[in-house]
Amino acid sequence: MxxxxxxxxxxxxxxxxxxxxxxxxxxxxxxxxxxxxxxxxxxxxxxxxxxxxxxxxxxxxxxxxxxxxxxxxxxxxxxxxxxxxxxxxxxxxxxxxxxxxxxxxxxxxKAHYMPLNQMTGYQLSLPHLIDIQPLKAADQFPDYFARLRASAKQVDDVIANLRLGIKTGLVQPRHVIEQVLPQLESLMAGKAQDSVFYLPLAQNMALGEAERDKLGRELAELIDTTVKPGYQKLHDFVKETYLPACRETMGLWALPDGEAMYQYYIGVFTAPGLHADEIHELGLQEVARIEQEKNLLRQKLGFEGTVQDFNHHLRTSPDFVFESKEALWAEYERVMLEGTEKSAALFHRMPKAPCVLKEVESYKAKSAPQAYYMPAPEDGSRPGYYYLNTYDLPSRPTYAVTALTLHEAIPGHHLQLALAQELEGLPYFRRRMHITSYLEGWGLYAEFLGHQMNMYRDPYQHYGALSFEMWRACRLVVDTGLHHKRWTRQQAIDFMKHHMSNSEHDIAAEVDRYLIMPGQALSYKIGEIKIKELRARAEQQLGGRFDLRDFHEVVIRNGAVPLAVLEDQVDRWLVMAG
Structure with missing residues (x-):
């Protein structure tokens, strides 16, 4: 009984x-x-x-x-x-x-005193509405119109914050703001019907002709009388008042309380207690280690010359350039599908939400990164988006496809974040918490999993994976160099160019990203090193009983957590496993 x-x-x-x-x-x-x-x-x-x-x-x-x-x-x-x-x-x-x-x-x-840069700010946040605002039915457009009307106040608020930044010495590097001006100009130009803000109506095939005409007249008037004048007002202020007040220096060290500010960001993006000097040294060690691996692979490929010569060859040879945007797109979709299928053997669970490849919008493509991920919303109304930048095809080499896709899609960001959304009993803030060292550490670890998944069959894709790892190691050196060791922008570019095969455009865009996201670039390597360290600990302790699926479940089952908490969770699992 x-x-x-x-x-x-x-x-x-x-x-x-x-x-x-x-x-x-x-x-x-x-x-x-x-x-x-x-x-x-x-x-x-x-x-x-x-x-x-x-x-x-x-x-x-x-x-x-x-x-x-x-x-x-x-x-x-x-x-x-x-x-x-x-x-x-x-x-x-x-x-x-x-x-x-x-x-x-x-x-x-007071980060809000510096509200504009080439990657974030009003010039990008308002157009982003067209990606997230429900605009299928006619009765949904009044909300969109109300937001466009409210944009005039946001312009005034942004200008007021920029003035406070000038007053307190919290201003962006001049080089950064010079990239913002063309973004503003592109949103001011042309007819209302050609504006990015008109797209939700232009692309809506579900509306009747009478509804489309009525909404079109109102939307065009809003664009001409509110949105474009707002961008003009902001553009004129930035060009005539803010840009002359911007600094020629690059790193946070040049700002009031800048050293403390950078130490704060290091703590947020890596772990409390780490200092810029030790991170810089770790970066140099990782660069040297990966350089040796790249050199061995170069020799296997039979290329004469140094690693730097090979990097230059990869950067400039037409053999590694896609013939067309369509060819690029097809290859990324193929690799995303293969990565999804092969990941199923490494995890107990796969996400329910789909991941869809989406092109970075033209108005921000020039200064946008190579790729990034946007999670699906809690209500499942749209998929997770793997954004791919197709601007300047020669800077999107063929050998980067596999590592980049594993990082952004599955088993990378999409798998981890979509599974976190499915966790039952976890408070909302935990399901969406952005612990960058965990999230980006997982993304880089996902690239490493590509070896186990036999995704780097082509030696050039393998070299691409090493190049991506080198990229993240260089970030440890360059981010701390810019914001703590007072490097110039050109020093940072030269260092990365010496060690990486990425295009000059890509490297310059990356350095510009580190300028306006201090500390964030440190999270990738710091997080990946910790996850690989914990995996090695589990493999050694469990021996033949080690199951990679179990380890992955322990790492992802609580969503994003600080690295110290993750280590504690893995250690508790190992104690229970005996």
Whole structure:
């Protein structure tokens, strides 16, 4: 006879845990509601359509109000008894504290005083609406129109923040802003009907002719009377007032409190306690190690000359250039499919959400990175997007396809982030938490998995994988060089060009990215090294009992976590495994 559980009253300790957990999750819900309401564009992106007619308030007063609210959430959290929580909720508590503390600690650096660069800012965020705003039915367009009307205030807020940046010495490098001006100009040019903001209507085949004409007249008027004049106003201010105030120096070291600012970003993007000097040295060691591997492969390929000669050959030979954009697209889709099929053997679970290849929009392609990933929203209304930049075909070499696709799609970002969304019982903020060292470390680790998946059959694809790893190792050197060791932009470009086969355009765009995203580039190698270290530990301890699928499940089953937490989780699993 099987034992029957007749049920027992909860113990006082269990009751206390239930009460404490209920309070904690209620705080999470209030924080979520605050975030959606204060960031309506993000709410739309996440599939919460209650605020589809609103834009974020970018004013200094609104920024101060948001900061006060975050401080309030942190105070509420500090009053809760962490010891009364279940182990899972203790981790939720710690992760929420980390999220709030990073925002509070970073507020002093006033990043919103530098709201424009070639990769982020008003000139890119407003056009991004067409990717996330539901615009299929006629009754959805009024929300879009309301947002376009509200854009005039955002322009004024951005200009006010730029003025505060000038006043306090928090300004971008001149070189960065020189790239923003053409972006603004492209959005001001041409007829309303040719504008990127008109695309949702122009591409909508579901509307009747009368509806299309009526909406078209209203949209064209909005573009001509609000959107384009707003971009003109911002362009004129940037060109005539902001650009002359910009600095010739490149790194954060040149800004007020810049060294402390960079140390803050190092902590956010890697791990607390790491310093720029030790990261720089680690980067030099990794560069030397990977250089040796590249040299061995060069010799196997029978190429005469140095690694630098071979890099130049890869950079300039027409043999590694796609014949057309269509050929490039077909190859990326083929590799994405192969990576998806072969990954199934390495994981217990595969994501339900599909991943779709999408082209980087022309208005931002010139200064955009080679590729990036955009997760699907919580409501599943669209797939995850693997954005591919097709600008300047010679700078998109054939040997980069495999490593890049494994990183961005499956088993990389799409697999990890889509599975995190499927986790049941995990608070919303945990499912979407952006721990960069974990996320990008996983992406680089996914490239490494390509060897096990036999994805680098072509030796040039193998060399491409080594080149991608070298790229991330160079980032450790260059990011710390720019922001701590006072390197010039040209020093950074020369270092990367010496060690990498990427095109000069690609290298310059990468260096410009490090200028405006300090510390972020450090996360890839730091995270990958930790994940590979934990895997080696598990393989050594478990021996023949090691199952790669089990290890991967431990790494991804709690979503993105700090590297120290990940190490603790792997160690607990190993203890339980005996």
């Amino acid at each position: 099987l034992p029957v559980n007749l049920g027992c009253p909860a113990s006082p300790q269990e009751n206390a845990m239930n009460h404490a957990g209920t309070e904690l999750h209620a705080l999470f819900e209030r924080h979520h509601a605050f975030r959606m309401q204060s960031q309506p564009e993000f709410a739309t992106y996440e599939g919460d359509h209650r605020f589809n007619d609103q834009l974020s308030d970018l004013s200094e007063a609104a920024e101060d109000a948001r900061f006060a609210q975050v401080q309030g959430f942190r105070h509420e959290l500090s009053l809760m008894d962490r010891a009364a929580l279940t182990p899972d909720d203790q981790l939720n508590y710690d992760m929420f504290a980390l999220l709030l503390d990073e925002q509070i600690d970073g507020h002093r650096f």
